[in-house]
Amino acid sequence: MSSMSAASVGPLRGIEGTEKKPLKPCCACPETKKVRDVCIIEKGEESCTDLIEAHKDCMRALGFKI
Known part of the structure; x- marks a missing residue:
């Protein structure tokens, strides 16, 4: 019996x-x-640099060039 979940298999192809x-x-x-x-x-933007960088990191992780 396999322990892989449906999410770990990846997207369906050919359907x-x-x-x-x-x-x-x-x-x-x-x-x-x-x-x-x-x-x-x-x-204000000056007070949120950590949150701005966190969003940029998330975007980069998804492959966006920021």
């Missing part, structure tokens, strides 16, 4: 309609984006 569309920058890293945006609105 029509299961291919993923490329991720758009506006939709990537919603968790870090929301926290960053709220911080910038409430405190």
Whole structure:
């Protein structure tokens, strides 16, 4: 019996309609984006550098060139 989960196998291939569309920058890293945006609105960009960098790191991890 295998201990692999369905998530670890990867996307299905060869089945029509299961291919993923490329991720758009506006939709990537919603968790870090929301926290960053709220911080910038409430405190100003200068006070949120750590959250800005965390969002950039997340975007880079997904393959975006920032």
